[in-house]
Amino acid sequence: MSLLWPWALALLLLVSLLVWLYGRALRPPSELVVLHPDAGALARSRKALGGWQHLPAGLYLLALLAAVLALARPSLPVWQADPKAAVVLAVDISLSMQATDVQPSRFEAARAALRTFIRELPEGLRLALVTFARDAHLVVPLTTDRGRLLEAVDFLQLNLGTAIGDAILESIQALPPLSERAEDPDPRRLATIILLTDGRSLGGVDPVVAAQEAARQQIRVHTIGIGRTTSGPVPGLPEVYAQAALFDEETLKEVARVGDGQYFYVDSAEKLKEAYRDLTRPLLWRIRQDEVTAIFALLSAALLLLSLGIAQMRRRVA
Incomplete structure (x- = not known):
C-alpha cells in the first residue's frame, strides 16, 4: 500500500496525545478523592466491567486512526x-x-x-x-x-x-x-x-x-x-x-x-x-494504483458510531 499524501500521517501525533491524556485520566482509584455515597458499589461496578469500560474510548481512537489514514489517501496496486x-x-x-x-x-x-x-x-x-x-x-x-x-x-x-x-x-x-x-x-x-x-x-x-x-x-x-x-x-x-x-x-x-x-x-x-x-499475467497485465480512501473513511465512521452507541448504552445501564 502506498500513500498519496503521506504528510497527513503527522496527525498521528494528535492521536498519540489523546492516548496519553486518556491514560492520565485513568489514575488508580486509590489516588482519587471519592465523593460517592456508595463507593463500594462503584468499585465493584468498575471491577465487573474490567477492560470493557475502555471499549468506547478504544473504538473512538481507532476511528481517529482510520480517519488519519483516509486523509493520507492510501492506494493499493491492482493488476x-x-x-x-x-x-x-x-x-x-x-x-x-x-x-x-x-x-x-x-x-x-x-x-x-x-x-x-x-x-x-x-x-x-x-x-x-x-x-x-x-x-x-x-x-x-x-x-x-x-x-x-x-x-x-x-x-x-x-x-x-x-x-x-x-x-x-x-x-x-x-x-x-x-x-x-x-x-x-x-x-x-x-x-x-x-x-x-x-x-x-x-x-x-x-x-x-x-x-x-x-x-x-x-x-x-x-x-x-x-x-x-x-x-x-x-x-x-x-x-x-x-x-x-x-x-x-x-x-x-x-x-x-x-x-x-x-x-x-x-x-x-x-x-x-x-x-x-x-x-498471461507477466506479458499482458500492468499494475494500476487504486485509491482506497473511501474504505478507511467508512471504517472511521463505523467505528465512531459504534463507539458512541456503546457509550450511550452504558449511560442508560448506569
Whole structure:
C-alpha cells in the first residue's frame, strides 16, 4: 500500500496525545478523592466491567486512526489488462494435429486450451487469430469480441502443410505497427505472438528469419510445441503418416530466443492450458494504483458510531 499524501500521517501525533491524556485520566482509584455515597458499589461496578469500560474510548481512537489514514489517501496496486496490449494466437491446423498421443487429440486439446485462454482474459484486451497449414491466414483480426473468437475456434478445419514462418509474418501484419507502441518503455509488452505447432516448417519463409523480422518490429514471440516423443497414429491418414511430435524443437527454441519470448513443450491437454496461463499475467497485465480512501473513511465512521452507541448504552445501564 502506498500513500498519496503521506504528510497527513503527522496527525498521528494528535492521536498519540489523546492516548496519553486518556491514560492520565485513568489514575488508580486509590489516588482519587471519592465523593460517592456508595463507593463500594462503584468499585465493584468498575471491577465487573474490567477492560470493557475502555471499549468506547478504544473504538473512538481507532476511528481517529482510520480517519488519519483516509486523509493520507492510501492506494493499493491492482493488476489489470493494458488496453493497448494486443496478442495474436497463431495455431497450427495441419493434418498431423489429429494425432491422439495427446488426448483426445492434439487438435482438440489445442481448441480446448484456446477456449479457456480466451475466456479467462479480461475484457478490453485485443486478440487476433491466425491459422496456418500450407498457408497462413488471418481468421479474426484484433478484436475484443470474445464470442467471435470462440466461434472461430469452433469452426477450425485441418489442412495439409506447416508454414510456421508465414504464420509469424501474418501475425506481425495483424499487430499494431511499432510507431503506435514506440512511446512505451517496452514496446514488446504491447505486441505478442503465441505460436502453437506440432510440426516442423515444411515451406514458406524460414521461421527464424520471420522471428528476426518480429524482433525488428519490437514484437515478442512465444512458441509452444505440442506432442509426445513416441509415435502415435493420425486418424484418417495412412499408417505411413503415423508420427511422433515432429516439431523441430531446436527451431522453435531459436524462434522464441530471437523473439525475446519463451518456449514451452507440452505433451498433455492440461500442460497446454498451463502454458497459455503462464503467458498471461507477466506479458499482458500492468499494475494500476487504486485509491482506497473511501474504505478507511467508512471504517472511521463505523467505528465512531459504534463507539458512541456503546457509550450511550452504558449511560442508560448506569
